Amino acid sequence: MLIKNAGGEKFLIELLKKEFHCSAKNVLKGIGDDAAVIQKDKNNFFVITTDMIYEDDHFSLNYFTPKQIGIKAMESNVSDIAAMGAKPVYAFISIALTPDTTIEFFEEFIKGIKFSAKKHKIMVLGGDTTHGNKIVVNITLIGEAKKQDLVFRDGAKPGELIFVSGNLGASTAGLELFKNKIKGFNSVKKKHLEPCARTDISNKLNKFATAMEDVSDGLASEVKNICSESNCGAIIFEKNIPISSETIKAGKTLKKNAVDFALYGGEDFELVFTVKKKDEKKAKKFGFLVGETIKEKKVFLLEKGKLNLMEKTGFDHFKK
Amino acid sequence: MLIKNAGGEKFLIELLKKEFHCSAKNVLKGIGDDAAVIQKDKNNFFVITTDMIYEDDHFSLNYFTPKQIGIKAMESNVSDIAAMGAKPVYAFISIALTPDTTIEFFEEFIKGIKFSAKKHKIMVLGGDTTHGNKIVVNITLIGEAKKQDLVFRDGAKPGELIFVSGNLGASTAGLELFKNKIKGFNSVKKKHLEPCARTDISNKLNKFATAMEDVSDGLASEVKNICSESNCGAIIFEKNIPISSETIKAGKTLKKNAVDFALYGGEDFELVFTVKKKDEKKAKKFGFLVGETIKEKKVFLLEKGKLNLMEKTGFDHFKK
Numbered sequence: 001m002l003i004k005n006a007g008g009e010k011f012l013i014e015l016l017k018k019e020f021h022c023s024a025k026n027v028l029k030g031i032g033d034d035a036a037v038i039q040k041d042k043n044n045f046f047v048i049t050t051d052m053i054y055e056d057d058h059f060s061l062n063y064f065t066p067k068q069i070g071i072k073a074m075e076s077n078v079s080d081i082a083a084m085g086a087k088p089v090y091a092f093i094s095i096a097l098t099p100d101t102t103i104e105f106f107e108e109f110i111k112g113i114k115f116s117a118k119k120h121k122i123m124v125l126g127g128d129t130t131h132g133n134k135i136v137v138n139i140t141l142i143g144e145a146k147k148q149d150l151v152f153r154d155g156a157k158p159g160e161l162i163f164v165s166g167n168l169g170a171s172t173a174g175l176e177l178f179k180n181k182i183k184g185f186n187s188v189k190k191k192h193l194e195p196c197a198r199t200d201i202s203n204k205l206n207k208f209a210t211a212m213e214d215v216s217d218g219l220a221s222e223v224k225n226i227c228s229e230s231n232c233g234a235i236i237f238e239k240n241i242p243i244s245s246e247t248i249k250a251g252k253t254l255k256k257n258a259v260d261f262a263l264y265g266g267e268d269f270e271l272v273f274t275v276k277k278k279d280e281k282k283a284k285k286f287g288f289l290v291g292e293t294i295k296e297k298k299v300f301l302l303e304k305g306k307l308n309l310m311e312k313t314g315f316d317h318f319k320k
Numbered sequence: 321m322l323i324k325n326a327g328g329e330k331f332l333i334e335l336l337k338k339e340f341h342c343s344a345k346n347v348l349k350g351i352g353d354d355a356a357v358i359q360k361d362k363n364n365f366f367v368i369t370t371d372m373i374y375e376d377d378h379f380s381l382n383y384f385t386p387k388q389i390g391i392k393a394m395e396s397n398v399s400d401i402a403a404m405g406a407k408p409v410y411a412f413i414s415i416a417l418t419p420d421t422t423i424e425f426f427e428e429f430i431k432g433i434k435f436s437a438k439k440h441k442i443m444v445l446g447g448d449t450t451h452g453n454k455i456v457v458n459i460t461l462i463g464e465a466k467k468q469d470l471v472f473r474d475g476a477k478p479g480e481l482i483f484v485s486g487n488l489g490a491s492t493a494g495l496e497l498f499k500n501k502i503k504g505f506n507s508v509k510k511k512h513l514e515p516c517a518r519t520d521i522s523n524k525l526n527k528f529a530t531a532m533e534d535v536s537d538g539l540a541s542e543v544k545n546i547c548s549e550s551n552c553g554a555i556i557f558e559k560n561i562p563i564s565s566e567t568i569k570a571g572k573t574l575k576k577n578a579v580d581f582a583l584y585g586g587e588d589f590e591l592v593f594t595v596k597k598k599d600e601k602k603a604k605k606f607g608f609l610v611g612e613t614i615k616e617k618k619v620f621l622l623e624k625g626k627l628n629l630m631e632k633t634g635f636d637h638f639k640k
Contacts, residue, residue: 027443
């Protein structure tokens, strides 16, 4: 059976979780969160994530510069480490280049890696360069955290509030603008080309967030993940989802609803997090209230006063 | 300028070494050895490597089963950890699958990963599954070692002996047999399809080897790496290079010299190591004497009584 018919990426992840279940004492988290967590010494942990991006699936040479490919590869990994409440420290970069790739391309790509590495204070310690028919970049990023800094997906309880750290939907809107060859909307397009992982606030959010995840596949998918790991459900307030006016305008031009970009698009790399009701005020300094967790293990969307079951999930490369 | 004209993979690695030079106190090795080494606690180190394999460059679906792709991806990484004298512990697997990939393929691939993981006692803690037009696998492997266990490329001194842990050339011979559609030679072909990293001896070799590296790009290339990192030269004794009789026979059938497979082929995943002369007897229990290090910073091949400068290097995917 083809993967797309078996359930796409979700099917693959569930299979990996089952096949590689790990109960070792020094492994705090294996597969199933934004990153794995292993013990470093008594009080410190290494937090490890890996992410692959593939030409024409995650970026196109028609609109990405090589530097932007480097930035995107780094930021998507940094975002996973930030979502754990950890600090990124060491990176390992693998890249496949094609017979047509020039050294100038590679040098610009390295500039993108260095740009993100400098911004987030990351040391690049290893890599692999190889050859293929499309450009593929894989980064493994190791972060560090003390136990009390770590925030997992499974810490939410019913009756908590769901926040998101910033505007959503721009990355998908940007991609659609490129695909449809629509001019202008440069600030929206830039969100697709140069995402920014939220290390600037993750070290503050981890003091009071009960669960956290980054928005890589759309808000719907991330809230579902938190709910399934935390054994609860949620209501998302459609009218509260933060979307920039430029992204809304882009949606109109594209004849699409920008809310769908936010819910089912992806790669915004903002943080979704849950907090106890008593921490609402604190949370509002860092983001927007977009929902609440409930006991019933389903995720609903409150739109125009109606509560509808949210069945659609996030972007899936196998189903496009 | 195209990468192949600028020097291929060697050029890329040199650029990475220069761009990402790292002098942090807790980083014992950055780019430039088989793996990076970072401090875990007072006496223990993490040893980290990453390796990407790409369909039609590193494996072909015409002769690899999905299980064998999993095995090859794992063993090539395990081999790097073994070459450092470390013990592999944690693996992170990224894989891009194509629109045609079936769940049965993915399940068999996982069996290959599990086969190697079980053999080398490795826990798989994370991964990424994505989509592309060819199958690409990237593995990041984390090993552990005490300081005294670690063996680097830069520890050789002139006047030492060079050993290799087993027969060379079979993987390249196997690949050539497949490409030329020659039947038989199953034991040679199997060396290409199911390499075996030498964790069985690396924990013994690391007690007395002065420098060590795994044979991923051919003996010539690996000895050159050890020499350039150790600031010395070497003489390789052509007639001592261990090659199985089956591989020699395969070479004859292919009308090629099996010694060239050993010197300039790759992916045998044996260990090359240098030892002090007083340790010759110990080293002979684990391998074959294939050369010695010299003061002059050049690598020579002693063939039929003549000393020839070895100018050719190993396999380069950009130059094939």
